[in-house]
Amino acid sequence: MKSVYLPKGLLEYKIRKLFKEQASKQFSSEDVIRILNLENTPDQVENCLQRFVKHGFLSTGKPGKYVITRQERSKKKPKYFEGTVDMTRTGSAYILCDALPFDVHIPRKYMANALDGDTVRFEHFYSGKSRSKHDGKIIEVIKRANSQFMGVVNKYKSYATVFVDRAKNEFEIFIDLKNAKDVKTRDKVVVEITEWRGEQKSIPWGKIVQSFGQDESSDMEMNAILVNNGFKIEFPGEVISEAAVLTGEILGEEVAKRRDFRDVFTITIDPFNARDFDDALSLKHLDNGHLEIGVHIADVTHFVKPGTALDKEAFERSTSVYLVDRVCPMLPEKLSNELCSLRPNEDKYCFSAVFEFDQKFNIQSEWFGKTIIHSDRRFTYEEVQEILDQGHGEFYEQLELLNRVAKKMREEKMQNGAIAFESEEVEFELDSDGSIIGVHPKIRKDAHMLVxxxxxxxxxxxxxxxxxxxxxxxxxxxxxHDLPDPDKLTDFAEFAREMGVSIFLDTPKQIAASFNQLNELAQQNEALKILEPMALRTMAKAVYSTENIGHYGLSFSHYAHFTSPIRRYADVLVHRILQDNLGGEKRLDKAKLEAQCLHISSQERKATEAERASVKYKQVEFIFGHIGEEFDGYISGFIERGFFVILSESRVEGLVGFDSLDEDYSLDPSKLKARGRHSGIIRKMGDQVRVRIVDADLDRRLVDMELVE
Known part of the structure; x- marks a missing residue:
């Protein structure tokens, strides 16, 4: 049997299982590697064993060997676990559980009344019959992820319902007629679940808290996406009141506590439509021939103090949400767009990281602390890129020098095993009314990567x-960011092989090198772009944690988020902890901090879902205006009734039904290709095709296409 390399979570699970199953035996790191047939190094296994000793699971036995402690040996396996619900459109779900190295599948009949994002207590049992080896049953909902939803009213004789259509699932909330007097059928409303009625099958009942009438606009759909993913459209009055009295006045006594960069060349580089500028770069030539480059970050913690309504609301939201045509901010606009924003030609408070580089762009020293800056110029990415491309323009020498330093750091990062590609994003062109006039893939150039x-x-x-x-x-x-899942990697490697791409899985560095090679191949062959999102899905999700396991994708042993406190609460916490420990030491309660990390990570996942739903809706809205037109694209997937096509320019995805073709097609068991029964024509993943738009359903976010021969 071929040896395997296990990521940290799965490695710990396998070792723990080995010691529990053979509780009377002692094992060394070499024994563990041999028995479990691991590719992991002895040092990695030894570190894992040492952690178990520290946490009281193992104790040292004979020289170099470990044994499970008596206390652990007497413990019974927990009957129930806690985790977060990740719903599917079929009504079943997967539970994400930190205590288990795998996701647990919950069949629809065992979902109880849990909804997407809820924290639940569940029972896990091994199943050899279902499509998932790890099935489970939800016992109870511990915490609701969301209590308010937006949907459409239907009124009946004795009750009313609000139909909620979320990205992953749809359901109805029942309303007593006395709470629905002022609304009509087909009105759009925000409803709050107040109780669950019924013993055998609980049904949600609620009350209407806001009505928008029969508004079918795109604006209302964007609001629905926010509300149904658990984000408030407006800030509570108390939060707005606190923000209103804050002032950006620069006080002498405060300036005296800070390092003054107001005379140093400083710029911001942001998207053309940005309003919250939370980072700036400064550049200074030192007398010793070295460069001093400052990374200056908006000092949000100067204004947002622990325990205030502002702070509590920021934590509850934890992140700004960026939809196609709007931002749902973490902080009120008074802070995000005014007091904290590093606008040009204004003195601003910052928290900075300042680095001294020698002539070869190697870091010689670093400094962290509170500062005051004055931005000389607000650049857009497009402006900086044009200056770099032309080789002249405003502040060209400074921009070119910053770009050279950035490129050297980027090269070193890649040489150390970082992974180059990210999920492809699309960019929307909007007119003055907010209507979409164009959609195209977002291209990252030097200006973006410099920052x-x-x-x-x-x-x-x-x-x-x-x-x-x-x-x-x-x-x-x-x-x-943990290592990729071995099972998902194996499946992906087989899929990629069908498309002529070899993925090597023996070591983490080989995996990273294979993914980077795939990125290069995809730049040359558009058909291979469908592999990139699939490769990303093999990876663990980056999260926030008090336990540092490094960042696999970036190949960093230590990493945090410090640079965007206007839009991420994790950065607010990092600023506070760093400031408290620059001149002394202050230790927060680790368990409480970890609980905050879990909440922030959960909010980040919900924001990602909202942003994806926004993009999908706007893509369908865009293509709705092009029904009957023809576009080039490539086949991105197969199902029993047809194949999906992604349009090359707009990245809109639609379905070409087999019933719209001239002959019947038989789908290959691999679901990577289909063959015409009469002609023998084979259509496969990645094939270039030309299609005509037949229909676009905004309610269902679906696009129908037909093949143009």
Whole structure:
């Protein structure tokens, strides 16, 4: 049997299982590697065993060997676990559970009354019969992810319902007629679930809290996406009142506490439509021939204090949500677009990471602390890119120098095993009324990566500073990314092989190198782009945690989020912890901090779902205006009744039904291709095709296409 390399979570699970199953035996790291047939290094296994000793699961036995403790040996396997519901459109779900190295499948009949994102207690049992080896049953809902939803009213004789259509599932909330007097059938409303009625099958009942009438506009759909993913459209009055009294006045006594960068060349580089500028770069030539580059971040914590309504609301939201045509901010606009935003030609408070580079662009020193800056110029990415491409323009020398430093850091990151590609994004062109006039893939150029590389540097170095400071380890908020799932990797490698791409899985570095090679191949062959999102799905999701396991995708051993406190609450926590530990030591309760990490990670997942739903809706809205027109695309997948096509320019995906073709097709068991029964024509994943738009259903977010021969 071929040996395997296990990510940290699965490695710990397998070792724990080995010691529990053979509780009377002692094992060394070499024994564990041999028995479990691992590719992991002895040091990695040894570190895992040492962690188990530290946590009381193992104790040392004979020299170099470990044995399960008596206390652990006497423990019974927990009957129930806790986790987060990740719904599917079929009504079943998967439970994401930190205590287990795999997701647990919950069949629809065992869902109880759980909804997407809920925290639940569940029973896990091994199943050899279902499509998932790990099935389970939800016992109870511990915490609701969302209590308010937006939907459409239907009124009947004795009751009313609100039909809620979410990205992953749809359901109805029942309303007593006395609570639905002022609404009509087909009105759009916000409803709050107040109780669940029924013993055998609980049904949600609620009350209407806001009505929008029969508004079918795109604006209302965007609001529905926000509400149904658990984000408030407006801020509570108390939060707005707190923000209103805050002032951006620059006070002498405050300036005296800060390092003054107002005379140093400083710029911001952001999207053309950005209003919250939370980072700036400064550049200064030192007398010793070195460069001083500052990464200056809006000092949100100067205004948002712990325990205030502002802080509580920011934590509850945890992130800004960026839909196609709007932003649902984490902080009120008074803060995000005014007080904290690093607008040009204004003095602003910052929290900065400042680095000294030698002539070869190697870092010689670093400094972290509170500062005051004055931005000389607000650039857009497009403006900077044009200046770099032309080789002249406003502040060309400074921009070109920053770009060279960034490129060197980027090259070093890639040489260390970072993975180059990310999920492909699309960019929408909107007119003055907000109507979509164009959709195309977002192209990342040097201007984007220049900023990103300096942000990565600051994030990495802040995490390093906290981890390596003298004394006991300070509880901290790390941004962590575990190794890919071995089973998902194996399946993906087989799929990629069918398309002529080899993926090597023997070591983490080989995996990263294979993914980077795929990225290069996809730049040359558009058909291979369908593999990139599939490759990303093999990976663990990056999350926030007080346990640092490193960041696999970036190939960083230490990483945090420091650079976007206007839009991420994790960065707010990082700023506070860093400031408290620059001149002294302050330790937060680790368990409480970990609970905050879990909430922030959950909110981030919900924001991602909302953003994807927004893009999908706007893509269908865009193509609705092009029914009857023809476009080029490529086959992206097969189902029993047809194949999906992604349009090359807009990335709109639609279905070509087999029943619309000239002959019947038989689908290959691999679902990678289909063959015409009479002609023998084979249509396969990645094939270039030309299609005509037949229909676009905004309610269902579906597009129908037909093949143009």
């Amino acid at each position: 990103e590389d300096f942000m990565l540097l600051a994030n990495k170095k802040v995490a390093w500073y906290i981890s390596k400071r003298p004394g006991a380890l300070v509880p901290f908020v790390y941004r962590v």
